[in-house]
Amino acid sequence: MKLYRPATILVGVLFVLLGGLTRLATPEQVFEEQNLEVVHGTIGEALKYGDSTVTITRMKFAKGVLEESGSDDDKPIETNGVYVALEWDTVRGIQKPSNTGAKLVADGGTVYEPIGGLTDSGIDFPEAGFAKTGAVVFEVNPTDLKGLTLQLRPSMFYNVLNSYVEVDLGIPSEDIAQQLVDGAEAQYVLQNPVVRVASS
Amino acid sequence: MESLDDVIDAMIADRVIHRHRRKWLIGIALVVVLALVVLATGGWKEKVGRTVPTLTAPATVESGKWEYNFTKAEIRVRKKSEYRDAEAELRVYFDLKNIDSEEQTSDSLQGKLLVFVPGGGQDYVDSNGADCRGELNWVIVYGLPPESCYTTFKVPADFTSDLVEIGVQGERYESDNGLLGADEDPYWHNERPDAVVQLKPAVVDVTEEDDK
Numbered sequence: 001m002k003l004y005r006p007a008t009i010l011v012g013v014l015f016v017l018l019g020g021l022t023r024l025a026t027p028e029q030v031f032e033e034q035n036l037e038v039v040h041g042t043i044g045e046a047l048k049y050g051d052s053t054v055t056i057t058r059m060k061f062a063k064g065v066l067e068e069s070g071s072d073d074d075k076p077i078e079t080n081g082v083y084v085a086l087e088w089d090t091v092r093g094i095q096k097p098s099n100t101g102a103k104l105v106a107d108g109g110t111v112y113e114p115i116g117g118l119t120d121s122g123i124d125f126p127e128a129g130f131a132k133t134g135a136v137v138f139e140v141n142p143t144d145l146k147g148l149t150l151q152l153r154p155s156m157f158y159n160v161l162n163s164y165v166e167v168d169l170g171i172p173s174e175d176i177a178q179q180l181v182d183g184a185e186a187q188y189v190l191q192n193p194v195v196r197v198a199s200s
Numbered sequence: 201m202e203s204l205d206d207v208i209d210a211m212i213a214d215r216v217i218h219r220h221r222r223k224w225l226i227g228i229a230l231v232v233v234l235a236l237v238v239l240a241t242g243g244w245k246e247k248v249g250r251t252v253p254t255l256t257a258p259a260t261v262e263s264g265k266w267e268y269n270f271t272k273a274e275i276r277v278r279k280k281s282e283y284r285d286a287e288a289e290l291r292v293y294f295d296l297k298n299i300d301s302e303e304q305t306s307d308s309l310q311g312k313l314l315v316f317v318p319g320g321g322q323d324y325v326d327s328n329g330a331d332c333r334g335e336l337n338w339v340i341v342y343g344l345p346p347e348s349c350y351t352t353f354k355v356p357a358d359f360t361s362d363l364v365e366i367g368v369q370g371e372r373y374e375s376d377n378g379l380l381g382a383d384e385d386p387y388w389h390n391e392r393p394d395a396v397v398q399l400k401p402a403v404v405d406v407t408e409e410d411d412k
């Protein structure tokens with residue numbers, strides 16, 4: 001039996017050409033990662049997270065953290081570093097947004113996770129048609145604060161197109177970081193999250 | 201149709217097997233006995249005992265992404281009261297520092313990384329993680345000075361000991377085998393024993409006041 005007939009080779013060449021042609025077509029959008037659309041922003045800007053939005057409204061530095069929902073004789077939790085509290089406002093769209101793993105990344109390469117032990121610290125979304133405000137608290141190293149950025153990265157089970165929010169927290173230099181650390185309050189009171197009807 | 205040759209072959213084979221049957225049986229019995237003897241004496245594997253260093257508190261141990269400085273241990277005993285059974289727990293105090301220079305990420309200590317080694321062939325007891333600044337599973341930030349923490353092990357109510365041994369397991373920063381389709385980026389996992397720390401526990405009576 002003749003294996004490589006001219007027709008067979010021709011079909012093979014055709015497939016190779018087709019594969020090359022599809023790569024020539026220009027995509028409408030170019031993503032930094034193939035399945036993540038990165039949304040950059042700053043404090044105060046409403047940022048798209050899927051069809052929901054996230055706004056970081058305020059950043060506070062503090063030397064201690066206390067929960068509003070705690071009992072009267074609770075002492076503030078102290079730190080060797082400094083606490084950064086980010087107050088946020090989320091408006092939920094129709095689709096359920098995936099869970100947000102909030103973390104802070106600094107230019108020095110340190111990654112900060114939200115502190116444990118506080119029940120009301122974290123970023124989440126209310127039911128559709130509602131908006132929510134709350135705060136998330138991080139313990140950070142005062143010597144690595146330059147270029148501090150908040151990242152909201154969805155945790156994905158399936159490989160679908162998702163958006164990924166990056167908020168520049170406006171600490172461009174070591175001096176500004178030092179000023180913020182020096183101006184840290186004695187304690188930050190973590191308010192209970194509040195849900196309200198979203199006004200469109 | 202069977203030929204005469206086949207019949208003769210079969211007869212000869214039969215004879216041969218019969219002639220040597222006793223030897224065969226003895227041979228097989230010997231192998232079985234040898235296997236039983238090896239099993240009874242503890243198998244082929246040579247017992248090497250503990251291969252990690254044994255340290256005495258106060259001791260500093262670097263293991264995986266954590267640096268521990270073990271200071272003291274307490275056996276906290278709660279006496280039986282009217283509505284409550286007697287309880288005891290083993291509490292080990294240490295300073296904990298995040299030395300994760302690979303990822304530089306804050307994390308809380310996993311309970312399985314510290315184990316209480318009761319000895320005498322008993323199973324290890326996992327800890328409940330690190331309790332620092334009054335919060336269990338406190339997140340330790342990379343680059344900050346050590347936090348003083350303690351961890352708790354469940355022990356029977358009548359537990360007593362002069363010397364407790366705590367095993368420190370360290371994770372390794374390595375990747376999975378990509379041959380099976382796993383992501384080849386390294387991450388912290390595959391914990392292995394790194395050290396054993398011996399501490400002399402003090403016995404502490406716990407009252408209702410201490411709960412507050």
